Amino acid sequence: MTFMPRFLVVTTLVCAPLFAHAQDAKPAGTPPAAVQDKTLTVFAAASMKNALDEANAAYTAKTGTKVVSSYAASSALAKQLEQGAPADIFISADTDWMDYSAGKKTINDTSRVNLLGNKIVLIAPKDSKLADVKIGPGFDLAKLAGDGKIATGDVKAVPVGKYAKAALEKLGSWQAAESKFAMAESVRAALALVARGETNLGIVYETDAKVEPGVKIIGTFPADSHPAIIYPVAATATARPDATPYLAFLRSAAAKSIFEKYGFTFLIKPTS
DSSP: OOOOSSOOEEOOSOOOOTTOOOOOOOOTTOOHHHHHTTEEEEEEEGGGHHHHHHHHHHHHHHHOOEEEEEEEOHHHHHHHHHTTOOOSEEEOSSHHHHHHHHHTTOBOGGGOEEEEEOOEEEEEETTOSOOOOOOOTTOOHHHHHTTSOEEEEOTTTSHHHHHHHHHHHHHTOHHHHGGGEEEESSHHHHHHHHHTTSSSEEEEEHHHHHHOTTEEEEEEOOGGGSOOOEEEEEEBTTOOTTHHHHHHHHTSHHHHHHHHHTTOEEOSOOOO
16 A cells, blocks of 8 residues: 555545435335434444444344444544534544534533543554553654554544544654554544554554454553543434433443443443
């Protein structure tokens, strides 16, 4: 794969189409509203896919309400909401994009809660010889990458990339490594680049690394090297009434056990 010398935006894998809104097939004679009333649309950060798919399946089994999720970078989802894309729930991988949506009045701010936490880690392809990298002040990421590239989300917009840049700046490692970065449109796109061996290294969430057998974690960034990784959730401004019980489920002990299984930190006391 050929990379530009400084920044390359890689458009691959997880990206929710603009105005994507999946619906159930409508049987002959079924009023459209009847179908829509039993379906919720969730816009969620790409890193949540595996855990949220399982949580959604549990919610559907419990309530009969189908949940359709569109996964992409939080930045892309927030912009889609701003442009009128139909969704009932928004889950961002950082507070900045939820704040952005609040400012654009596309979410119901009173429903907002900081639900989950995460970590960022340094990964390499599973067959890499690199292992047990100590990440701290003066960490020489550029030297570690050698002649290869480092994948992460676009540092100007995608939350994982923003967290990664903040950490590297604090550790004094950003300036030397900056030109080696391959910027992807989402954390899952960055993860795929490493899994395919197209980059030597990557910076992703710990939860992503754990569900991709093609990579291995070789180091964890200190929690105090970057802003706290927080996933807020809120109903959208146009959410249907069924969004309320779904949000309640996400705050429940049943959802907590699912999210924690995938490595997320549950930031609130379960409501039930």
